[in-house]
Amino acid sequence: MALISLRNFGAPFTNRVHIGLIVFTVALFAAFRAAGGALSFTVTAPRAAVNAENSDESFDEEAPVRRGGLAARSLPSSLDEISPARELSKLGLDSKSTRPAPSARQDESDSDLLGGMVEREAAPAKQAKPQDDIDLDEVERRLGLR
Amino acid sequence: MSNGVIVIRKVWRSEAVALLGFVLLSVAAVALSRMFPALVVRGELLQLGSTKIRLALPILWLVPAGWLSMIMFRIYNVRYIADARGLEVYIGLLSLAQQITRVRYEDVRSIESDQTLIERLFDVGTVQIGTAASTGVEMVLEGVSAPKSVQEFIQAERDRRQMAQEPVGAVDALSQVESG
Numbered sequence: 129m130a131l132i133s134l135r136n137f138g139a140p141f142t143n144r145v146h147i148g149l150i151v152f153t154v155a156l157f158a159a160f161r162a163a164g165g166a167l168s169f170t171v172t173a174p175r176a177a178v179n180a181e182n183s184d185e186s187f188d189e190e191a192p193v194r195r196g197g198l199a200a201r202s203l204p205s206s207l208d209e210i211s212p213a214r215e216l217s218k219l220g221l222d223s224k225s226t227r228p229a230p231s232a233r234q235d236e237s238d239s240d241l242l243g244g245m246v247e248r249e250a251a252p253a254k255q256a257k258p259q260d261d262i263d264l265d266e267v268e269r270r271l272g273l274r
Numbered sequence: 275m276s277n278g279v280i281v282i283r284k285v286w287r288s289e290a291v292a293l294l295g296f297v298l299l300s301v302a303a304v305a306l307s308r309m310f311p312a313l314v315v316r317g318e319l320l321q322l323g324s325t326k327i328r329l330a331l332p333i334l335w336l337v338p339a340g341w342l343s344m345i346m347f348r349i350y351n352v353r354y355i356a357d358a359r360g361l362e363v364y365i366g367l368l369s370l371a372q373q374i375t376r377v378r379y380e381d382v383r384s385i386e387s388d389q390t391l392i393e394r395l396f397d398v399g400t401v402q403i404g405t406a407a408s409t410g411v412e413m414v415l416e417g418v419s420a421p422k423s424v425q426e427f428i429q430a431e432r433d434r435r436q437m438a439q440e441p442v443g444a445v446d447a448l449s450q451v452e453s454g
Contacts, residue, residue: 148286149346152296156342159300163307163332164314170326 282354282424287396288417289345296345299338307332354415361403361428363413375413379431380439381405387421401425 140146286293307313319329347368355362360379366372383406389399399421403413418424 143283145283145285145349149350152286152293152342152346155297155300156339159304159338160332160335162304163335164311164330165332165335166328166330167319168328168330170328172321172324172326 278358280356282356282415282418284349284352284354284417285398285419286345286349287419288393288398289349290392290396292341292345296338296341299341303332303334303338306334349417352416354418356427356431361413363415377403377405377413378435379428380435381407382428382432385425385428385432386411387425389421401428403428 140150313334314330314332316330317328319327321327351366351368353364353367355364360381361377363375364372365375382403384402384404386402386404387399388402393399398417398419401415401418401421401424402411403415404410405412415421415424
């Protein structure tokens with residue numbers, strides 16, 4: 129007789145004692161689930177992060193904004209409402225004092241200007257690099273997914 | 275019955291009261307777990323490679339689980355077998371120590387069947403078998419279905435063999451074989 133046979137699958141149901149075992153085991157599992165018990169498998173590979181991004185239900189892009197209180201602030205509705213002088217004064221800076229004199233600007237050599245640009249361009253790259261090194265768990269935690 | 279062997283199993287009905295307790299304990303465990311969520315322990319069970327297995331375990335659920343395990347142990351730990359030679363009782367099928375008692379039909383001296391009120395409702399009971407070798411009960415078949423039928427079966431087998439040992443009984447048996 130073959131090992132895989134329909135008779136073997138039906139064998140437990142031919143005996144009343146075994147049927148009782150099946151019924152009460154099912155009842156025990158139902159009680160486990162009804163009491164709040166669960167067994168979940170979570171894949172911690174990067175695939176899990178991709179799944180979290182694709183999930184519309186779990187990802188809420190407004191959550192960090194709400195948590196930071198940005199939604200409560202009054203934001204300008206258009207660019208016309210933004211005044212550079214007012215923004216600088218909010219930061220404690222005077223627009224006239226921070227602007228260098230035209231003569232001073234003429235004394236700057238091209239290399240200084242280029243060097244400054246190179247440094248300015250390199251600086252964001254240096255700042256962006258550590259962000260790439262942030263663990264995916266940290267990103268998920270910041271986004272409020274965990 | 276297979277190959278001339280009758281397996282008499284202990285039935286679930288014999289544990290009717292304990293099963294009622296299991297149902298009540300399950301309901302209580304579910305209700306209390308929902309009432310007090312702190313009784314559900316959540317955490318990581320183990321990690322297999324990149325897969326984390328998390329478990330939410332209701333502590334109170336362990337009570338009906340243990341209760342049902344005890345009932346299952348009592349049912350599947352014993353087995354009674356009747357064959358052409360006599361009766362065999364296996365006790366401890368799920369235990370480390372196993373006890374096997376064997377009694378021949380011709381050695382059976384007394385057969386008693388005991389049933390409580392609830393066991394009579396469910397048609398289950400206990401059959402006690404005594405032999406000439408011991409003053410007390412040699413073998414106890416607990417929680418068998420239709421204990422009266424089991425008792426009559428053992429009595430019939432004993433009588434048939436005792437009559438076969440007697441000269442007159444042997445002649446009767448021979449005449450029955452010839453007529454059959």
